[in-house]
Amino acid sequence: MNRGGTATSPSEALEKWRGRRVLVVDDSSSSRYAAVQLLESLGFSLIHEVENGRDALEALKDAEHRFDLLLTDLNMPDMDGIELLTCLAKSPVKQALFVAVMSGVHRDVLDTVQGIAEASLLELLAVLPKPLMAEDLRQMLAQCDPDKHMAGVEGLSLEVCEPDIALALDAGQLQPYFQPKVSLVDHKLKGFEALVRWIHPVHGVVPPLLFVQYLESGELAERFFFNFVEQVAAVMAGLHGGLSGQDVLDFEHVHCSVNLPVPLLETPALVERLEAVMRHHHLPNSALVVELTETTLMSHLGSTLGTLARLRMKGFGVAMDDYGTGYSSMKQLSRCPFSELKIDREFVHDASSSPKRLAILTGAIAMCQRLKMVCVAEGVEVQSDWDQLAALGCELAQGYFISRPMPASELLAWVLAP
Numbered sequence: 001m002n003r004g005g006t007a008t009s010p011s012e013a014l015e016k017w018r019g020r021r022v023l024v025v026d027d028s029s030s031s032r033y034a035a036v037q038l039l040e041s042l043g044f045s046l047i048h049e050v051e052n053g054r055d056a057l058e059a060l061k062d063a064e065h066r067f068d069l070l071l072t073d074l075n076m077p078d079m080d081g082i083e084l085l086t087c088l089a090k091s092p093v094k095q096a097l098f099v100a101v102m103s104g105v106h107r108d109v110l111d112t113v114q115g116i117a118e119a120s121l122l123e124l125l126a127v128l129p130k131p132l133m134a135e136d137l138r139q140m141l142a143q144c145d146p147d148k149h150m151a152g153v154e155g156l157s158l159e160v161c162e163p164d165i166a167l168a169l170d171a172g173q174l175q176p177y178f179q180p181k182v183s184l185v186d187h188k189l190k191g192f193e194a195l196v197r198w199i200h201p202v203h204g205v206v207p208p209l210l211f212v213q214y215l216e217s218g219e220l221a222e223r224f225f226f227n228f229v230e231q232v233a234a235v236m237a238g239l240h241g242g243l244s245g246q247d248v249l250d251f252e253h254v255h256c257s258v259n260l261p262v263p264l265l266e267t268p269a270l271v272e273r274l275e276a277v278m279r280h281h282h283l284p285n286s287a288l289v290v291e292l293t294e295t296t297l298m299s300h301l302g303s304t305l306g307t308l309a310r311l312r313m314k315g316f317g318v319a320m321d322d323y324g325t326g327y328s329s330m331k332q333l334s335r336c337p338f339s340e341l342k343i344d345r346e347f348v349h350d351a352s353s354s355p356k357r358l359a360i361l362t363g364a365i366a367m368c369q370r371l372k373m374v375c376v377a378e379g380v381e382v383q384s385d386w387d388q389l390a391a392l393g394c395e396l397a398q399g400y401f402i403s404r405p406m407p408a409s410e411l412l413a414w415v416l417a418p
Contacts, residue, residue: 010142017068017141018043025056025072025084026102031130035071035102038134042141044069052076053084060091067097068146073130074103074113085116098123100140104130111354118346126350143381143400158203158210165198165214169224173199174215176232177405178256180414181376181398184390189415191255191289193398194232195405196224216261225264229277229288232256235408237281239415253286255317257340260290265304271314289317289340305335312337319376323364334371341368345379345399352388365392 022044026032032049039047048067050056053076060067070088074081081101088099099122101113110127117124126140168174176194183190196215198206215224236256264270278285290311311318319340343364351357361377368375377389380399389397406414 010139013145014042014138014142016146019045020068020146021046021066022048022069022071023056023059023067024049025051025053025070025076025081027051027073027076031073031102031132035132038132038137039071041134042138051078053079053081053087056084057087057091060088060097069098069100069125071100071102074101074105074109082113082116085113085122089116089122098125098144098146100125100128102128102130102132108356111356114346127353139382158200158206160206160211162214162220165211166220168198168200168211169220169227173201174224174228175199175407176228176235177407178235178411179398179405180403181257181396182402184386184394184397189254190396191257192411193257193291193405194228195259196228197405197407217263221261222264222267225258225260226273226277229258229274232258233277233281233283233288235411236287237283238408239411240283255287255289257289257291257317257319259321260292262292262304265292265307270307271310271316274311274316275314285315286317289319291319291321291342293321309337312339338371338373340374340376341371342376342378342398343394348377348389348399349379349381349385352384358388361388362392365389365394368395369393 022039024032024035024039024047026035026049036047036049048059050059053072056070056072057079060070072081072084079087081103085099085101088097099117101110101124103110113127114124116122125144126136128136128140165174174196175198177197178192178194180189181191181193182188196208196212198208198211200206215221267273274288275285278288308318317339318337319342320336320338321342323341323343341364343361347357347361347364351361365375374396375394376396376398377385377394378398380386380389380397380401382401385399386397386401403414
């Protein structure tokens with residue numbers, strides 16, 4: 001599905017793993033031997049083996065041998081794989097380490113492992129079945145560009161505070177990157193999500209994890225949001241101009257989503273200010289969709305329903321983001337004037353391997369259809385994700401399988417790519 005842009009091809013990503021270092025953790029000598037053989041065939045330069053989680057932690061503390069990948073079994077004596085991941089979550093080495101699990105335990109346990117990794121911000125690449133197969137390992141590595149990960153890790157050592165973010169905003173360093181949303185039916189572009197990136201003059205692209213919390217409430221949040229919407233509208237208007245005469249899409253039906261901090265729904269004249277921005281750039285209100293995170297919205301629902309209703313009445317789209325991570329109910333969804341629901345990547349990527357996640361995904365898509373909302377699946381990373389969503393009747397997909405977020409300067413080339 002990838003149409004070009006900034007994404008790395010699977011073969012390029014796989015090649016970038018050559019020469020890197022891996023730690024294999026398994027109490028079975030035959031399983032370790034099989035894993036080592038496969039890793040050697042893929043060009044890893046140093047492959048270190050240990051029998052349990054305790055020995056793995058000691059190896060990871062060794063400054064002379066920094067590992068790029070940890071490949072661990074779960075069911076082991078002394079310290080099992082779950083204990084290892086729990087300890088690793090508290091260690092600074094996790095920032096520079098990819099993790100993969102290989103196991104034959106019950107699927108429910110594997111789902112829990114994925115939850116541990118996400119809650120602890122561990123970079124879990126995959127949960128692979130045992131015995132380990134060459135194609136599974138190759139596909140896992142081909143999905144991830146280690147250079148892009150390490151570029152983000154370097155930025156994690158940067159310490160920032162709110163005045164730093166204010167200065168970055170004043171200097172025009174907080175800029176939108178755009179990730180496409182594509183129809184699962186006809187593969188056509190239907191919209192983008194605009195994601196903030198801090199383009200630091202010294203450190204390059206700073207991970208949002210370090211600064212986005214300063215943009216979620218207060219005066220700085222309001223300043224940033226309207227500045228960001230202005231930038232996004234200007235880019236969309238410029239893209240429209242660049243596509244004049246190009247028979248590539250119906251631009252009137254292409255939108256861009258931006259994240260709106262829920263407290264800003266109580267900002268005076270929010271709707272009127274958004275209308276003014278769209279009018280200034282000669283864009284219809286329908287070209288802008290505001291996304292609101294599920295958990296935060298539901299805790300402020302009483303004081304925000306009026307603004308949500310006015311946004312929809314004026315033609316703006318309103319989306320619930322990260323659906324499935326909070327405490328939604330059919331009643332709450334029916335009270336809110338959502339035009340779009342975004343299913344969190346936790347329930348999308350590799351859903352076919354987990355009966356629980358597949359059931360949740362199936363139910364969410366069916367609910368969208370019943371409530372006549374556009375259903376957007378986030379975190380679509382591989383062909384199997386795309387195929388599963390298409391079979392379930394999901395409308396739109398977003399994720400690395402289609403494109404990574406890209407700067408405005410690359411949008412036109414991506415849209416026009418065959």
